[in-house]
Amino acid sequence: MTRKSSEDRFMSETAIDRVAQATPPRVARRIRGLPDRAIAWIFIAPTIFLLLAVNIFPLVWTIRLSFTDYRVNRPNNEVEWIGLRNYERILTDSDIWKTMQATAHFLFWTIAIQVLIGFTLAWLINKKFRGSNFWTTVIVLPMMLSPAVVGNFWTFLYQPQIGLFNTVVGFFTGADPASFSMIGDVNLAPWSIVIVDTWMWTPFVMLICLAGLRSIPESIYEAAECDRASKWRQFWTITVPLVLPFLMLAVLFRGIENFKMFDLVVQLTGGGPGNTTTLTSIDLKREAFERWRTGFASAYAIILFVTVFGLASIYVKALNKVKER
Amino acid sequence: MKRTLTLTAAVGLLCAGSGAAMADDLTLCWAAWDPANALVELSRDFEEQSGHTMSFEFVPWPNFADRMLNELNSGGQLCDLMIGDSQWIGGSAESGHYVQLNDFFDEQGIDMADFIPATVTGYAEWPKGTPNYWALPAFGDVVGWTYRRDWFERPELQEEFMATYGHELAAPETLEELMHIAEFFQGRDIDGTTVYGASIYTERGSEGITMGVTNVLYNYGFDYGSPDDPYAIEGIVNSPGAVEGLEFYRALYECCTPPGSSDWYMSENIDAYRSGQVAMQMNFAFIWPGVNADENVGGDRSGYFPNPAGPAGHYAQLGGQGISVVSYSDSQDAALEYIAWFAQPEVQERWWEMGGYSALRAVVEDPGFADSQPYAQTFLDSMAIVKDFWAEPAYADLLLAMQDRVHNYVVAGNGTAQEALDGLVEDWVEIFEDEGLR
Numbered sequence: 001m002t003r004k005s006s007e008d009r010f011m012s013e014t015a016i017d018r019v020a021q022a023t024p025p026r027v028a029r030r031i032r033g034l035p036d037r038a039i040a041w042i043f044i045a046p047t048i049f050l051l052l053a054v055n056i057f058p059l060v061w062t063i064r065l066s067f068t069d070y071r072v073n074r075p076n077n078e079v080e081w082i083g084l085r086n087y088e089r090i091l092t093d094s095d096i097w098k099t100m101q102a103t104a105h106f107l108f109w110t111i112a113i114q115v116l117i118g119f120t121l122a123w124l125i126n127k128k129f130r131g132s133n134f135w136t137t138v139i140v141l142p143m144m145l146s147p148a149v150v151g152n153f154w155t156f157l158y159q160p161q162i163g164l165f166n167t168v169v170g171f172f173t174g175a176d177p178a179s180f181s182m183i184g185d186v187n188l189a190p191w192s193i194v195i196v197d198t199w200m201w202t203p204f205v206m207l208i209c210l211a212g213l214r215s216i217p218e219s220i221y222e223a224a225e226c227d228r229a230s231k232w233r234q235f236w237t238i239t240v241p242l243v244l245p246f247l248m249l250a251v252l253f254r255g256i257e258n259f260k261m262f263d264l265v266v267q268l269t270g271g272g273p274g275n276t277t278t279l280t281s282i283d284l285k286r287e288a289f290e291r292w293r294t295g296f297a298s299a300y301a302i303i304l305f306v307t308v309f310g311l312a313s314i315y316v317k318a319l320n321k322v323k324e325r
Numbered sequence: 326m327k328r329t330l331t332l333t334a335a336v337g338l339l340c341a342g343s344g345a346a347m348a349d350d351l352t353l354c355w356a357a358w359d360p361a362n363a364l365v366e367l368s369r370d371f372e373e374q375s376g377h378t379m380s381f382e383f384v385p386w387p388n389f390a391d392r393m394l395n396e397l398n399s400g401g402q403l404c405d406l407m408i409g410d411s412q413w414i415g416g417s418a419e420s421g422h423y424v425q426l427n428d429f430f431d432e433q434g435i436d437m438a439d440f441i442p443a444t445v446t447g448y449a450e451w452p453k454g455t456p457n458y459w460a461l462p463a464f465g466d467v468v469g470w471t472y473r474r475d476w477f478e479r480p481e482l483q484e485e486f487m488a489t490y491g492h493e494l495a496a497p498e499t500l501e502e503l504m505h506i507a508e509f510f511q512g513r514d515i516d517g518t519t520v521y522g523a524s525i526y527t528e529r530g531s532e533g534i535t536m537g538v539t540n541v542l543y544n545y546g547f548d549y550g551s552p553d554d555p556y557a558i559e560g561i562v563n564s565p566g567a568v569e570g571l572e573f574y575r576a577l578y579e580c581c582t583p584p585g586s587s588d589w590y591m592s593e594n595i596d597a598y599r600s601g602q603v604a605m606q607m608n609f610a611f612i613w614p615g616v617n618a619d620e621n622v623g624g625d626r627s628g629y630f631p632n633p634a635g636p637a638g639h640y641a642q643l644g645g646q647g648i649s650v651v652s653y654s655d656s657q658d659a660a661l662e663y664i665a666w667f668a669q670p671e672v673q674e675r676w677w678e679m680g681g682y683s684a685l686r687a688v689v690e691d692p693g694f695a696d697s698q699p700y701a702q703t704f705l706d707s708m709a710i711v712k713d714f715w716a717e718p719a720y721a722d723l724l725l726a727m728q729d730r731v732h733n734y735v736v737a738g739n740g741t742a743q744e745a746l747d748g749l750v751e752d753w754v755e756i757f758e759d760e761g762l763r
Contacts, residue, residue, distance in 0.1 A: 073398045074718065075420055095729075160584035161602075178519075184587025186737045270588050272529035274737030275729060289391055291722045292398070 059305075066299035073292040086299035096300075098275060099283045102190065106265075106279060107258050109194045110201070111251055117198065118205025119247065123239075125206070126213040136210075140203045147200070151267025154196045158182040158268075183269045189276045193265050197258065205250045212246030213239070241325070248319045252312065259308050280304055348376040349659035354393055354404035355646075357383035358591075360464055360611055363679040370675075371666050377659050386591060387531050390721075397422040397651070405654040406663055408463050408646045411447045416718035418451040423459040423649040424657060426664070430458060433665045441465060443711045444684035448647030453716065460647025461664050462684035464611070467631075467707040468540050468642040470503075471598060471606045471616050472496060474628035476515060485509075496630035500544060500573060503605070503633050507581030510604035522581030523605040524597040525574075527736055528590035534735065535714065535727045536590075537607060538574045539642045543712050544635025545570025556763045558753055563746035566637050571742035573635075575735045587736050598622060607632075609644040610707060613700040614680040629703040631710065643711035645682070719760050726752035 020028070031039065066086055070079045090096055121139060125132050142150070157165045158181070166177035182192040216238065224234045262281040265271065271278035284304065288297035353368070355361045361383045368379045382403060384392045390410060396403050397417060409417060417423045426449075430437070437445045437458060444462035451459055476482065477494050486494035490505045497503040507522030514520075526537025539547070546566025550558050561567070578586075583602055586593065591608055598606035599619055617623050632641035648667065650660040666672060673685040677697075682704065683689065695702040715723045727749055734745035757763045 073394065073416060073420060073721075075398075158585070163585075178584040181585040181587060184585055184736065186739070266530065270528065270530035272732055272736060273587050274529075274733030274739055276737060286725060289395065291725055292394075293722075 062298045063302060065295050066302050068295040070295040070298075071292050072294045079295075082295070086296045087303065089296065090300055090303060095275065096280075096283065099278050099280050102275070102277060103259065103279045103281075105190055106193060106197070106261065106277075107255060109191075110197045110258055111254050113194065113198050114202045114205045114254060115247060115251060118202045118250065119209045119243070121202065121206040122209035122213055125210055139206060142200045143203045145200070147264040148267050150196060150200050151264040154192075154199075154268055155183065158192060184273055186273055186276050189269055189273055193268055193277050196264060196268060197261070200264070201254060201257075205247075205254065208246050208250040208253075209243060212243035215246075216242045245319060245323045248315075248322060252315055252319065255315075256308060256312060259304075348378065349405075349656040350378045350380060351405045351656055351659050351663060352380045352382055352403060353406040353408065353648075353663075354382045354384075354396070355408040356389045357385045358611065359615055360681050363676070363681050367672070367676055367679055367681070368663075370672070371663055374666065375659070375662055377662070379663075387528075390531065394721075400653050402651075402653050402655065404651050405656045405660040406648055407651050408648045409460070410646055411643065412714055412716050412720040412724070414448065414451045414459055414647070415716045415720065417649065418457070418459045419718050421652055424652050424661075426458045426461065426650070427456070429661055429664070430461075433668070435461070435665070435668050439686055441684045441686060441689065441708055443643060443708060444645060444647075447643050447711070447713045447716075448645060448684075451716065460649040461668055462645070463648035463667070464645050465682040465684040465689075465704075465708055466609050466611050466644030466646075467704070467711050468536065468607060468644060469610050469613075469632060469703055469707045470496075470630050471608065471613065472506075472628050472630065473601075473604050473622065473626065475626040476510070476520075476604055477628070482509075496628055497633045500541060500633045500635045504573070504577060504581070507577060507605065511581045515601075518601060520601065521583040521597075521603050523577065523607065524586060524589060524594040524603045525577060525582055525607045526590055526594070527578060527582075527586060527732070528588050528593075529728060529732045529736070530588070531590070532724055532728065533588075533590035534732050535724055536642050536644070538571065538731050538735065539712070539714065540607070540632045540640075541574045541577075541635065542567055542570040543640035543642070544632070544638050545573065546637035549715060556757045559750055562753065563743065563750050567746055568742045570635065571731070571734065571746060575738075575742065578735050610682060610700070610704050611644070613704070614698070617699055627699075629700040631703055631707040640710050640712040641707050643713040645684070717760070717762075719756050722756045723753055726756065 023031070034042075067081060067083060068079050069082050069086075071077065125136050125139075145153075154165075157163045160166050160178045160181050163177070165182065166180065169175065169180075170177035180188065182188045182195075220238055220242075221234060224238060229237070260281050261279055262285065265277055265279055266282060269277040271282045280300075281304075284297060284300050287293050287300055291297075353364070355364070361381070365379075365381055371377070372379055390413075393404070393407065393409060394413065395401075397407070397409075397413075398420070407417075407423070409423075414423075418425070429435075437449065437456070440449075440462045444465050445458075446453060448462045449458045449460045451457055477496075483494045486506075486509055489509065492502065492505075494506065494509070497506055503523070509522070510520055511522040512519060526533045528534055546561075546564050547570055548561050550556055551561060583597055586597070589597070591612070594606050594608050595612055595615070597603045598608075598616070599622055601621060613629055616627050619627075633639075648664060650657055650664065654660055667676075668685075670685060670687045673683040673688050677683040677688050677694075688694065689705060689708075695705060714720070717723065730745045730749040730752065733739045734742060754763070
């Protein structure tokens with residue numbers, strides 16, 4: 001043991017002693033008489049109470065509300081128990097299925113593109129070239145911004161007459177920048193939100209991949225070099241399998257985050273044109289806090305929760321299998 | 326005059342009495358916009374007279390309903406006074422958010438007949454058409470139009486317009502004329518800048534496109550049910566005229582608005598107009614004082630006209646709000662004092678001078694009113710033709726359904742106008758059935 005760590009231990013013991021001495025004798029006697037399990041419960045009880053109050057109770061209450069026609073803006077109305085009617089209405093509502101499709105489109109493409117670009121950037125940054133730290137900082141900047149600010153900011157970039165995005169696209173394609181509107185066109189709007197989310201969150205995927213790449217011991221590559229494995233083979237048999245758990249973790253985080261995407265899209269398109277970019281979270285918010293159909297919105301939230309929880313559970317199992325390999 | 330003196334004396338006594346008793350800190354909640362700033366200034370007189378202090382909670386329009394209805398629905402005590410949207414009146418009255426003001430009005434000698442009838446119906450009454458008052462008309466507002474008078478008056482443009490359309494380039498009286506003008510200016514080069522026909526409401530998220538499209542629909546025969554049964558909407562909401570009106574709005578959006586204006590409401594329209602992008606602007610009248618004072622487009626460079634008539638009528642969408650006392654407030658007496666003070670004719674007159682649109686007839690029917698501001702006559706003409714959206718407790722459901730259907734057709738271009746309005750009828754019928762109204 002080094003001198004410093006022994007000093008630390010001595011100091012911490014002194015601190016514990018001081019606390020013990022400060023405990024009133026009656027309390028100390030009582031605690032001494034308690035089994036370890038009871039003391040453990042005393043320590044975790046506040047946390048459990050908070051979890052119950054903040055997480056579990058609202059969840060149970062939401063499940064209960066989902067079987068009623070309760071509307072929070074009608075305090076004088078009698079609340080009726082309507083069984084599974086809310087669930088039935090949601091699952092047979094074609095508009096809600098359209099928002100599910102919009103969400104699926106957004107999820108699939110953002111994750112696919114972010115993984116591709118994020119991994120490529122991480123791979124390049126990992127090469128340790130001159131100024132790599134500077135570029136890492138620059139690349140990471142967008143994810144430090146508030147999504148609402150990013151959404152608002154990009155509405156200007158997408159402005160057909162003065163927006164930088166349209167000007168750049170016009171410059172490279174020869175098209176008139178004012179001839180297309182990224183957020184006003186039904187075909188382009190879904191891509192407009194994919195582009196912004198990708199711009200903002202690819203650095204996050206990159207950072208996770210970078211952590212994965214830097215965790216691979218150099219000796220494995222050296223051994224592969226001795227065996228005369230080509231760079232291509234090294235990439236597919238060493239880099240990809242060892243980074244895969246990190247990549248899957250990034251996909252999990254981005255999937256959960258984008259499933260509940262709200263602020264950025266609301267600022268950018270407001271869910272339009274029409275319902276083209278109305279994601280489930282936006283639709284749910286409208287049901288809960290604009291239409292004030294609390295019971296209906298509770299059922300909607302439960303369906304989304306079960307979907308995300310179910311998919312995430314399956315995914316985590318797959319992730320654990322990959323890690324075990 | 327006698328009534329005015331009585332009212333003034335009563336308010337004076339009320340203020341003096343309460344000042345001696347206890348000074349409250351009142352919070353007034355409203356949208357964050359120019360008139361709210363004027364009201365802050367105006368309210369200083371109340372603070373001086375009553376001894377109460379005023380705080381203000383202003384929320385930008387796109388979030389105003391969300392934020393304030395949340396506050397009311399949760400029984401919050403943030404607001405003592407609420408200048409809430411006209412559509413909230415039904416829900417707020419039935420859910421007990423607002424204090425009924427009939428007795429108070431009787432005590433104070435405040436007579437609703439002294440206010441513009443449309444504002445009383447729109448902002449104060451629930452149920453509509455009954456003498457049950459939940460608010461005092463606070464800010465009269467209506468959708469109208471602003472146009473670039475300096476462009477319209479250019480001889481070369483007038484000549485070309487006359488040759489093309491066969492009528493003068495002037496403030497349009499019909500929607501057809503408006504379309505001609507919008508077409509004429511779309512993509513035109515004015516002083517080296519490409520300009521566009523008109524900026525119209527297309528906003529998706531809150532109420533924007535509904536507040537815009539109704540200005541056309543009303544004038545093509547759309548209505549909220551029949552006079553006998555307001556909830557019998559089949560064949561009226563989706564009448565052939567209404568379908569034609571919706572097609573007109575889409576045609577106007579497609580042909581004659583600036584590129585990228587797919588989600589525009591009040592502030593975007595103001596920006597487009599003030600930056601010289603558009604020849605005409607649809608917007609609520611509250612913006613007119615700001616336009617008139619603007620360095621780039623103010624004064625003689627702009628003119629104002631009421632929403633033009635259509636083949637089936639001449640109406641405009643009502644805006645504006647009434648001021649109510651929140652029933653969860655602990656300072657209801659002081660809040661009522663404020664309303665009594667605000668109802669005084671001299672305060673209403675100052676309100677108009679400071680940029681607030683008074684709904685008091687004594688102010689707007691004053692012989693000097695029409696000439697008091699360049700837009701005053703247009704305001705009067707517009708207030709005479711107003712029609713308002715549903716104010717039922719289920720107004721939010723009704724509004725969201727309309728936002729959805731109309732935006733989907735006009736901006737996204739999905740389906741036909743007939744399908745959009747048939748779908749709207751289906752949605753509204755379902756809502757009425759859920760509400761037990763039919």
